[in-house]
Amino acid sequence: MYFLLRSFKIRENSTLKMYFGLKLLKGNLKKLSYDQSSTILGIETSCDDTGCAVVSGKKDILGESLFSQNVLHLRYGGVNPLVARDLHRENIDLAVNEALEKASLNIHSIDAIAVTIKPGLLISLQIGVKYARYLAKTHNKPLIPIHHMEAHALVARMFHEIEFPFLAVLISGGHCLLTVVKDVDNFLLLGGTLDNAPGEVLDKAARRMKLRNIPAYSKLPGGKAIETAAKGSNNPELFSFPIPLIRNRDCNFSFSGIQDTFLRHLLRKETEHNAIADRIIPEVNDLCAGLQMVMAEHIAHRIERAVLFCNKNNLLKDNKTIVVSGGVACNNYIFETLQNVGNLLDCNVVRPPPKVCTDNGIMIAWNGIEKLKKGCQFHSVSLDSIDPKAPLGTNIINQVKDANLYVKVRRLKNKIK
Numbered sequence: 001m002y003f004l005l006r007s008f009k010i011r012e013n014s015t016l017k018m019y020f021g022l023k024l025l026k027g028n029l030k031k032l033s034y035d036q037s038s039t040i041l042g043i044e045t046s047c048d049d050t051g052c053a054v055v056s057g058k059k060d061i062l063g064e065s066l067f068s069q070n071v072l073h074l075r076y077g078g079v080n081p082l083v084a085r086d087l088h089r090e091n092i093d094l095a096v097n098e099a100l101e102k103a104s105l106n107i108h109s110i111d112a113i114a115v116t117i118k119p120g121l122l123i124s125l126q127i128g129v130k131y132a133r134y135l136a137k138t139h140n141k142p143l144i145p146i147h148h149m150e151a152h153a154l155v156a157r158m159f160h161e162i163e164f165p166f167l168a169v170l171i172s173g174g175h176c177l178l179t180v181v182k183d184v185d186n187f188l189l190l191g192g193t194l195d196n197a198p199g200e201v202l203d204k205a206a207r208r209m210k211l212r213n214i215p216a217y218s219k220l221p222g223g224k225a226i227e228t229a230a231k232g233s234n235n236p237e238l239f240s241f242p243i244p245l246i247r248n249r250d251c252n253f254s255f256s257g258i259q260d261t262f263l264r265h266l267l268r269k270e271t272e273h274n275a276i277a278d279r280i281i282p283e284v285n286d287l288c289a290g291l292q293m294v295m296a297e298h299i300a301h302r303i304e305r306a307v308l309f310c311n312k313n314n315l316l317k318d319n320k321t322i323v324v325s326g327g328v329a330c331n332n333y334i335f336e337t338l339q340n341v342g343n344l345l346d347c348n349v350v351r352p353p354p355k356v357c358t359d360n361g362i363m364i365a366w367n368g369i370e371k372l373k374k375g376c377q378f379h380s381v382s383l384d385s386i387d388p389k390a391p392l393g394t395n396i397i398n399q400v401k402d403a404n405l406y407v408k409v410r411r412l413k414n415k416i417k
């Protein structure tokens with residue numbers, strides 16, 4: 001707590017009382033006015049990136065900052081929650097000030113503050129929410145609570161002309177979700193992952209292949225390292241990977257079988273080449289290509305059923321758009337595969353710019369703008385409203401299952417036809 005207060009520069013006794021007193025504030029409904037010049041400060045700390053940004057109703061990014069912990073967590077082979085929390089605590093004040101400075105604004109001229117309250121790592125979310133509450137109270141600013149996954153989907157509207165409703169596939173280090181975005185605050189959940197998230201599997205695979213030992217990859221997130229290595233493959237079909245869940249007529253995902261197959265291939269090759277300690281198997285590029293390919297195939301297969309389901313139930317309008325977002329959406333191979341499948345289904349497939357696909361403050365500020373514009377009402381944000389495991393939208397996964405829609409499996413080695 002000492003560090004928290006120190007880094008928030010809370011020095012005066014009265015401010016201190018106010019900070020702790022915030023816990024008692026609850027239940028006030030606030031409605032805010034919006035116009036195109038409205039500006040929102042967004043704060044994101046749900047996982048391992050401290051991201052802040054100031055965004056306007058005109059879709060301008062006035063200022064942004066990102067303190068990424070990626071390189072540090074590469075050492076652990078995953079996000080270490082305690083390290084993540086400590087770094088958020090250390091950086092949040094710097095991140096907010098940097099975003100404001102870049103925007104040439106001070107906190108007084110901001111209309112509202114938006115902060116991620118769910119889902120994510122509890123102790124990381126707490127840092128962002130506590131800080132945002134302190135800022136909001138000190139400067140008498142409204143506070144807008146944001147759902148991290150909704151923000152990943154909605155931010156595409158900042159960069160593309162997308163009307164509601166649209167389909168979104170959110171692929172990241174912690175999630176894999178297929179959703180119909182009916183409105184700013186109205187989501188239908190068509191499918192989720194039964195086990196791991198795609199980014200999680202890519203990160204573990206990169207670490208297990210020791211890609212970090214290759215200097216050009218040493219600072220890249222696992223997924224990016226695999227994408228780069230896959231480009232060097234002359235034989236992407238050397239390793240075979242079955243596509244998961246092909247007999248399940250739903251839109252759920254599973255990546256644990258892919259991870260197991262990957263490990264089996266890797267172990268076999270490591271034994272064959274006696275690749276102990278720091279040595280990397282010579283077929284590493286082909287293994288990366290095979291892994292990336294099956295992930296693209298699996299995600300494409302589920303999206304195809306989602307489009308069929310939406311068509312059958314008239315859930316999308318004529319001008320069908322599929323948004324791909326979340327860190328794994330940065331992967332050009334996966335994105336282009338989804339674009340090809342989307343085109344076959346008469347859908348326009350888009351994604352935000354790569355730096356906005358991964359976690360950032362821009363999407364949080366933008367979601368604040370969207371909520372403001374819609375005229376959403378906000379309860380004051382209590383610490384109790386933090387929800388690490390919050391689901392997304394109304395769950396209609398069983399309705400998708402019951403529709404029992406057949407989708408042909410398209411293997412990429414035969415090229416998408």
Ligand code: KG4
Nearest residue numbers: 172173174199221223224327328331358359
């Ligand atoms: O959305 P994000 O920044 O954080 C979560 O909410 O999880 O996603 C991070 C994930 C990591 O697993 C990282 O390896 C992956 O996104 N990623 C990529 C690429 N760049 C980042 N995966 C595949 N290809 C990439 N180019």
Ligand code: ZN
Nearest residue numbers: 172326358359
């Ligand atoms: Zn995310």
